[in-house]
Amino acid sequence: MVKEEKTQSARSRNNVRRRPQRNRRSGISSKGNPKEQAARLEGRAPARTYAIRAREEASSTDVITGTFSLHDTKVITLIDPESTHSYICMKLVSSMSMPIKSIEFVIKVSNPLGKSVLVDKVCEDCPLMIRGHYFKANLMLLPFDEFDIILGTDWLTTHDVTVNCGKKYIELRCENGDTLHVESDEQDRSLVVICHMMGQRYVRKGCEAYLAFVVNAKETELKIRSVSIVCDHPDVFPEELPGLPPVREVEFGIELAPSTVPISITPYRMAPTELKELKAQLQDLTDKGFARLSCSPWGAPVLFVKKKDGSMRLYINYRQLNKATMKNKYPLPRIDGLFDQLRGATVFSKIDLRSGYYQLRVKDSDVPKTAFRTRYGHYEFLVMPFDLTNAPVVFMDLMNRIFLPYLDKFVVVFIDDILIYSRDESEHAEHLRTVLQILRENQLYAKFRKSEFWLKEVGFKDVKFEWTEKCQQSFEKLKAMLTEAPILVQPELGKEFLIYSDASLNGLGCILMQEGKVIAYASRQLKPHEKNYLTHDLELAAIMTLSDDDSILAKLRARPMFLQEIYEAQKDRVCVSRDDKLIRKVLSEAHSGCLSVHPGSTKMYNDLRKWYWGTSMKKDISEFVSRCLICQQVKAEHQVPSVDRLTKSAHFIHVRVDYSLDKLANLYISEIVRLHGVSLSIISDRDPRFKSRFWKKLQEELGTKLNFSTAFHPQIDGQSERLIQVL
Structure with missing residues (x-):
């Protein structure tokens, strides 16, 4: 104001x-x-x-x-x-x-x-x-x-x-x-322009004057010949990849799930600028030999993703192919595990491979699977594309094989990035020369513009820092804590460890140290009964560290044969842990094995309990049988029950599925009519054999009335249906 x-x-x-x-x-x-x-x-x-x-x-x-x-x-x-x-x-x-x-x-x-x-x-x-x-x-x-x-x-x-x-x-x-x-800003931040005479007047009055001029602040581009050791290996840093990579020990393959059919997706629509960029990149890929025209039944669509520098990156949508691909379980290294190897290093060099994936061939049998469809034709890759699911782990496998003798000694590799670390510059020169020689022998090429050499510290790209007032306060607090308390260090094997323990009226504590440096802290509060200990007893408690086995030891003292009783009750049965995959495997073998032939849940439980034990085993068996399609369709063995509605007596006649109607009629005469005489009426379902003209004529001659149950209404013949459930 x-x-x-x-x-x-x-x-x-x-x-x-x-x-x-x-x-x-x-x-x-x-x-x-x-x-x-x-x-x-x-x-x-x-x-x-x-x-x-x-x-x-x-x-x-x-x-x-x-x-x-x-x-x-x-x-x-x-x-x-x-x-x-x-x-x-x-x-x-x-x-x-x-x-x-x-x-x-x-x-x-x-x-x-x-x-x-x-x-x-x-x-x-x-x-x-x-x-x-x-x-x-x-x-x-x-x-x-x-x-x-x-x-x-x-x-x-x-x-x-x-x-x-x-x-x-x-x-x-x-x-x-x-x-x-x-x-408020106290200083004047605006630019004031004065004439030459006024400037001379200020100088005569005693004001300080400075000469300022504008210089070109653009950094001179670093050349290969100006970097020590690197200048002896210029062929490792070409401007472009020379062409198709050589045949290597590791080749990229695409193993598909069984019964997978070729996947082909219609190309996406593109803007005119994207079509122009697509045509240029396709020409570049074919000129270098990385891609070629294809007649494959496979085909993935392509699109463009804008990079941070404004350029366009060709992205091939292999998502459907990746879903059908068997995943390679080769492990990628943990980032925190890689950092542990840098202890004591003072000199670093970073090497970034030039289009690393393009330096690895695809197996000839799997080349058609990499096909992609564009406005300008159908193409397939001869080198490993960037967008396939197993590409990182396969390239990691190649790099580990190449640098295996030097890993965790002076080389750290993460996919296509190589970090060389050394304790001093003379040692680093030998390490850097060794790595560059390995790249030359294996015809692997790096990008000089993205590589850095002879560094005193290593930075991380794409990390954005937003410094606020809270960040500054936390930083000041962290500095105070670091200067007032010992800093934890990594342990070194082969050196002596010391444990310092102490006790107070509130808790126990100890420190693990090595050569005067703190490795770890440990502490716990006193238990209620420990608070009554004398001072020397607390000191002894601080020296000894025991796990909480008191409850188990108490049972063993009260029942000396407790473990023997557990062993005898087990009866050589295997305890199945709550592992869903393991439980499904045991149940599957017991249910559909060559000797079991889909038993019911009760019989399956009685059989399994002789050899296995597990929590909620009966429930798991019941749910497993209820999801079996064959059990739901067949349900019971092929038996024909006949129930006498007067005496409730039942006859079980073993028959085959392929028995003819004449054979079934003979069984009826010999097993039912022979023992009980001719029936007045018979209630049956609407099976085609019961409704055939032969069966109707036979019962008509015997004087038996045929009654059929209504479709989807089994309650009419409830006695037979109930007996079938028992069977």
């Missing part, structure tokens, strides 16, 4: 066009600026903002300025509580190509010199950042040079900003509830 009595400040007023208001007075005072009188006559209520000069007023006691970040650009900002709106310099908007939107109303900005500007454009939701926190602002375009941005009452109200003009600071409320304290 600027006081009105500061005449050297260029003061401007905003007049927002609104609905005219009724004047309570009949006359208008002659005092005041004519422009203001005209504004009152027109019924416009003036809204004021103050534009001041940064180089003259930034050090004033009632002016607050600060530096914000807008789209990664530092902007000098004025905090003006008396301005109704917020503004941004038009030159800054044009230089940053920010999106501009027109507003429904027009603001007239004027100054005491009579100049006025109509403002009708705004940049909405501009992300102003300070100390890692974002604050959005709607900034109207205004031509001024002293500042980049003026933040008025609208922005201060939206973000609940507290302004202290006396101490020249503001307090911002962040989205997470924190309060951000920002003090």
